[in-house]
Every structure is written in structure tokens, then in C-alpha cells.
Amino acid sequence: MKSRQVVIASEFKGAPQPSNFRIDEVDLPAVKDGEVLVQNLFLSVDPYMRAYTQFLKVGNTMIGQGVAKVVESKCDAYKTGEIVLARCGWRTHAVVSDLTLLAKCPASYYPDISPSLYIGALGMPGLTAYYGLLDICKAKKGETVYVNSAAGAVGSVVGQIAKIKGMRVVGSAGTDEKVAWLKELGFDEAFNYKTAGPIGDVLKKYCPNGIDVFFENVGGEAFAPTLSLMNYYGRIGVCGAIAGYNDSQPLQAPLFHGQLISKSIKIEGFLVTTLMTRPEELKKALGEMIGWYKEGKLKTRENILNGFDKMPEAFMTMLKGGGHGKFLVKV
Known part of the structure; x- marks a missing residue:
């Protein structure tokens, strides 16, 4: 062979x-x-x-x-x-x-x-979305969720799960076609980060009540202005950093300790492999997601x-x- x-x-x-x-x-x-x-x-x-x-x-x-x-x-x-x-x-x-x-x-x-x-959607990327949103960020009904790289394999599922669970969802992507797709998936708001203007100003418009959960897939310079819009006791799940994967020298983030402290913001990086070591939780997550897919709720x-x-x-x-x-x- x-x-x-x-x-x-x-x-x-x-x-x-x-x-x-x-x-x-x-x-x-x-x-x-x-x-x-x-x-x-x-x-x-x-x-x-x-x-x-x-x-x-x-x-x-x-x-x-x-x-x-x-x-x-x-x-x-x-x-x-x-x-x-x-x-x-x-x-x-x-x-x-x-x-x-x-x-x-x-x-x-x-x-x-x-x-x-x-x-x-029913494998590693989808389970990353489920685990990161619900277990790491502990997102709840009625909260505002912002996800970047929202038209990707993970981000698109994050937004849909958030809507299924009764949250308000804002997503960013890199083309108008992707933004239109996010609207089709049920995102409350979506924008092209390349053309919409300064990220802080755009998020103020689409998240007038602030951000409770930030699902971070990108990294880079847009992190700091997003952080400034986080609500008290906000949670940030750091899933990826695609903006810097090709860089020879990692980008140095600005100091933002004051905001983390004053707003009691939690930042946590995670890998879905943790979920894979918990058979009962994995079974529950996959069962829910397969059910949503078969019902047409997860596209x-x-x-x-x-x-x-x-x-x-x-x-x-x-x-x-x-x-x-x-x-x-x-x-």
C-alpha cells in the first residue's frame, strides 16, 4: 500500500x-x-x-x-x-x-x-465555538456578544449558538459578501472591518450598551479599542490570533491593565482539547449541536x-x- x-x-x-x-x-x-x-x-x-x-x-x-x-x-x-x-x-x-x-x-x-x-461545524471548529462561548465566556441570554473573524469556521458558529441561546450578536468580517452572509445567519449586526472605519467607533454604534462577551479570533491592533467597550465583569475568550500567525516578531500589545482592573474583566485563552478530555460534556455539546443542525438552526x-x-x-x-x-x- x-x-x-x-x-x-x-x-x-x-x-x-x-x-x-x-x-x-x-x-x-x-x-x-x-x-x-x-x-x-x-x-x-x-x-x-x-x-x-x-x-x-x-x-x-x-x-x-x-x-x-x-x-x-x-x-x-x-x-x-x-x-x-x-x-x-x-x-x-x-x-x-x-x-x-x-x-x-x-x-x-x-x-x-x-x-x-x-x-x-460539528467537529473541532464547532465545538471550539460551543466550549469557548458557553463554558469559557459563560455567555448568558440577553447579553451582547462580539465576535471577530465572524465568517470563519469558528466565528460563524459562535454567532449562531449565541442567537440560539438568546443573545445579541455583532460580528466583523473582511468583505461585504461575508457581512451579508452573517446577516443571513441571524447576526443582529455585522460590518466590514476594512471599510467601516475605526473599530472603536463602529463598535460604539453597534454595541450601544457595551460588550459583555468578546470572542477573540484575530489578535492584533483591534484588541485594545474593543477592550475599551467591554462592560463591567465582561469576559474575553481568546481562541486565535490569525492576524499575527505570519509575523516573524509578535506584536506587542499596549498596556491596558487599568481597564482590566477597574471593570473586573476576565481574559482567558483556551483550547478545545480540554473539552475532549471530558466525555460527558463533549457528548452533551455534540448532541446539542447535531440537534440544532438537524432542526435547521445551525447552518x-x-x-x-x-x-x-x-x-x-x-x-x-x-x-x-x-x-x-x-x-x-x-x-
Whole structure:
């Protein structure tokens, strides 16, 4: 059995370029007792991958998660033909000996739902939105939520969950088309941060009663003016920092300790992996989200590129904000 894999061809300097990637073909070993051979069906591209490239060396396979099919199994935990979630990187096939890299996929129980959604709105990005908004930020009915990068795979779900739970939601995005989509999803207000004017002035207009919850996906210079509009006992969940992922030197934030203290504002960074270690909470979250999706309350848009060779293109397009919703590749 052969596998194709995307490897790091050269060191990343700034925004990823096609020359940073190379596709190799390798021979896979025979499956041994306790191992599983999987074939990726869909592979995800996500902003966090750019941040993690600092830990990869030239020749390493790109990291990432996919929805995969078990082609051959020599362990009791997984059956041949089963659909699983696999963290094997950007590969077409993989022999998995470390079973912690695999997880059961709800696709077996919901044949009417595309498996691709389990690496999107019903997977890591969607669960990040759920966990960050409801558990980290403890957002409540009637509060005002502001989310940036709101047309992304995480932000678009944050806004929809907030509306389902009875909150007022304001979102920012980088194109008028994305803003229009956010309105379709039910956002109370949405604006193009590139053209609307100074972020502080825009948020004063759309959040006249201040901001209770700020779901931060971007980082960069817009953080400070947003902070100034936070209400007393406001909560900020720091999910991402895409504005700085390509920077060689991290942006130094201005001092804003006075506002944090005087307004008793809480800032907390988080990873959804914490939720993954809590089986009952994870089951509850996923159950709610699948229910909302089947009821039509949770909508998603997938940007699917066809063919394994499209992995670098999908990754680079996603980082440039070239579309809205979830980016993935059908292998």
C-alpha cells in the first residue's frame, strides 16, 4: 500500500508559499496486531496549523485532522469500513499504531449528515465555538456578544449558538459578501472591518450598551479599542490570533491593565482539547449541536476543494480569508 503525503519543503517565512510544500509518495508497512490502516476521505485546513508550523522541520508531514475510513483493522476497537476521526496529518493513507490519534465518529449514527461536517461545524471548529462561548465566556441570554473573524469556521458558529441561546450578536468580517452572509445567519449586526472605519467607533454604534462577551479570533491592533467597550465583569475568550500567525516578531500589545482592573474583566485563552478530555460534556455539546443542525438552526458553508494535491492551495486560501465558512479538501 502506498500513501501520498504533504511535507514541509522549506522553512516558512511570512505567509505560506507553494514552495514551502512538497508531495511525496511512500510505501506503508504491513498492518500489525493492534494497528489500523485508514484512508482519509476529507482533510481539514485550519488557522492553528500555521502557528504550529514553527514546531515542524523540513521533511516533516504537515499536521492536521481528517475524516477517514478504516481499510484494515487488527485491533478490537475499530472495525473495517468504520468511519473515524484521524489525526494523521496531510496524508492519503496511514497505518496507525497510536490509537489515541483516532476517535469514533458520529457519522455511523447519522447517515443523513455528511461526514465532512465532523471536521467542521460539528467537529473541532464547532465545538471550539460551543466550549469557548458557553463554558469559557459563560455567555448568558440577553447579553451582547462580539465576535471577530465572524465568517470563519469558528466565528460563524459562535454567532449562531449565541442567537440560539438568546443573545445579541455583532460580528466583523473582511468583505461585504461575508457581512451579508452573517446577516443571513441571524447576526443582529455585522460590518466590514476594512471599510467601516475605526473599530472603536463602529463598535460604539453597534454595541450601544457595551460588550459583555468578546470572542477573540484575530489578535492584533483591534484588541485594545474593543477592550475599551467591554462592560463591567465582561469576559474575553481568546481562541486565535490569525492576524499575527505570519509575523516573524509578535506584536506587542499596549498596556491596558487599568481597564482590566477597574471593570473586573476576565481574559482567558483556551483550547478545545480540554473539552475532549471530558466525555460527558463533549457528548452533551455534540448532541446539542447535531440537534440544532438537524432542526435547521445551525447552518454551515463548506469550501471543498477536490483532490489531495489541493491541500496547500486550500491552506493558503483559507489563511488569506479567501472564502467564508469551513475549508477542507476531499481526498
